[in-house]
Amino acid sequence: MTEAGYSEPVSVDEVVTLLAADDEAKCVAGGASLVAMLNARLVEPSRLISLRHVEELQKIELAEDGWLRIGALVQHCDVAIAAELTEGNQVLSQAAGLIANPVIRDMGTIGGSVGHFDPAADYPVALAALGAEFEIAGANGRRSIPASEFFIDWYETALAPGDLITCIRVPPPPAGSAGVYEKLAKVKGDMGIAMVAVVMAMEGDAVSHLAVSVGGCGPTPIRLSDAEQALIGGRIDEAAIQNLGDKLSAASDPVDDVRASAAYRKILIPRLVARAIGQAKTKLGDGS
Amino acid sequence: MSSGETISLKLNGEVREATAGPTTTLLEVIREQLGLTGAKKGCNQGVCGACTVLIDGKLARACLSLAVNSVGREITTNEGLTEDGEPSPLQQSFIDNGAVQCGFCTSGMIVSSHHLLQDNPSPSVDEVRDGLSGNVCRCSGYKKIIDAVRNVAGG
Numbered sequence: 445m446t447e448a449g450y451s452e453p454v455s456v457d458e459v460v461t462l463l464a465a466d467d468e469a470k471c472v473a474g475g476a477s478l479v480a481m482l483n484a485r486l487v488e489p490s491r492l493i494s495l496r497h498v499e500e501l502q503k504i505e506l507a508e509d510g511w512l513r514i515g516a517l518v519q520h521c522d523v524a525i526a527a528e529l530t531e532g533n534q535v536l537s538q539a540a541g542l543i544a545n546p547v548i549r550d551m552g553t554i555g556g557s558v559g560h561f562d563p564a565a566d567y568p569v570a571l572a573a574l575g576a577e578f579e580i581a582g583a584n585g586r587r588s589i590p591a592s593e594f595f596i597d598w599y600e601t602a603l604a605p606g607d608l609i610t611c612i613r614v615p616p617p618p619a620g621s622a623g624v625y626e627k628l629a630k631v632k633g634d635m636g637i638a639m640v641a642v643v644m645a646m647e648g649d650a651v652s653h654l655a656v657s658v659g660g661c662g663p664t665p666i667r668l669s670d671a672e673q674a675l676i677g678g679r680i681d682e683a684a685i686q687n688l689g690d691k692l693s694a695a696s697d698p699v700d701d702v703r704a705s706a707a708y709r710k711i712l713i714p715r716l717v718a719r720a721i722g723q724a725k726t727k728l729g730d731g732s
Numbered sequence: 733m734s735s736g737e738t739i740s741l742k743l744n745g746e747v748r749e750a751t752a753g754p755t756t757t758l759l760e761v762i763r764e765q766l767g768l769t770g771a772k773k774g775c776n777q778g779v780c781g782a783c784t785v786l787i788d789g790k791l792a793r794a795c796l797s798l799a800v801n802s803v804g805r806e807i808t809t810n811e812g813l814t815e816d817g818e819p820s821p822l823q824q825s826f827i828d829n830g831a832v833q834c835g836f837c838t839s840g841m842i843v844s845s846h847h848l849l850q851d852n853p854s855p856s857v858d859e860v861r862d863g864l865s866g867n868v869c870r871c872s873g874y875k876k877i878i879d880a881v882r883n884v885a886g887g
Binding site for chain 1: 735736753754755757776777778781784790791792793795796797798800801844847848861862863865866867
């Protein structure tokens, strides 16, 4: 094998040019997934493109349209404490704080995690519930892809060869909303058996916003927009929550793996959904 | 791997020169070229924690860090946590509490514990467990490791 090349570009344009020139090149963000794959010789890129000096990718900022732009290189430890994530958007900081262990949270980046897209990863579930979008720079300029179209299949996203994720765009949280991220894992730091992200708001007794997504139970995060919409404007009682949980379970496509069986996950989903919605109601001051 | 270009690393407060190709890990450089063998190569997959170091004050797996990508950053290993050549209070506490069995995980445990204690000087048992959840002790000697972290003199 010939030795790989190495570049440290300082702008997104330079990265895109480097990627266009060499279709075997790979970008290095935190390295947590890519270097593990290099060590195992699962990938042998012809060039490594370090993103560490690309200033634009490092920051969290509020854009003029009110959406939050979280740079692809922002680390999990910083997402976990980001003051810019308020109300329902805190579901993202909660998810970041539960990724793996303190060392991986200090190394891994949000862009690296969603680009790698391990279906048991935490961010995709939370980002699906938030209706986040992914800004991508490629040979033909920049575009934004919603979470519902970005995650396609096991380890497969809408990223094309030569694409770079520049930032994760998070919409402003619904007024008065609360976010809850629930993850069940065998031990702290392990991948989740199943995860649920809830973003919810209420006006009096009635639900005014509801987004529920389920992760770790199929190739992509599961959301049932019609079932969510059907609950808007009404009280969300135990029966309604059970019904939504059952529908999400029916829509899931989990696998048997070392952590749990598919059948166990199917049983687990309605229970995690009920727990997460219950916590959201408590946060919103609804004890009913 | 010794092919590649000459790089300078800021390691434990000193500038050290080494040779690294694009895929050479920081762990390979600090162990095999710079002679600091505290950080261990366990899984080489970022799972076991035996190679944990600090990079710019944040925790990092040296096995998942590329050497060339670490140039210009402040790298601290367990060796660099000593104070005037003597064990730090945390390192001494590992000795005093017998928190070492085979010793393979110890450097990584101490670096993670050091980072935890910076943010939280008197952690509860659960907080220590959380803080060390990325470090595996295959002797399963966790009880004494937790004691060592909680019993640091002056901590």
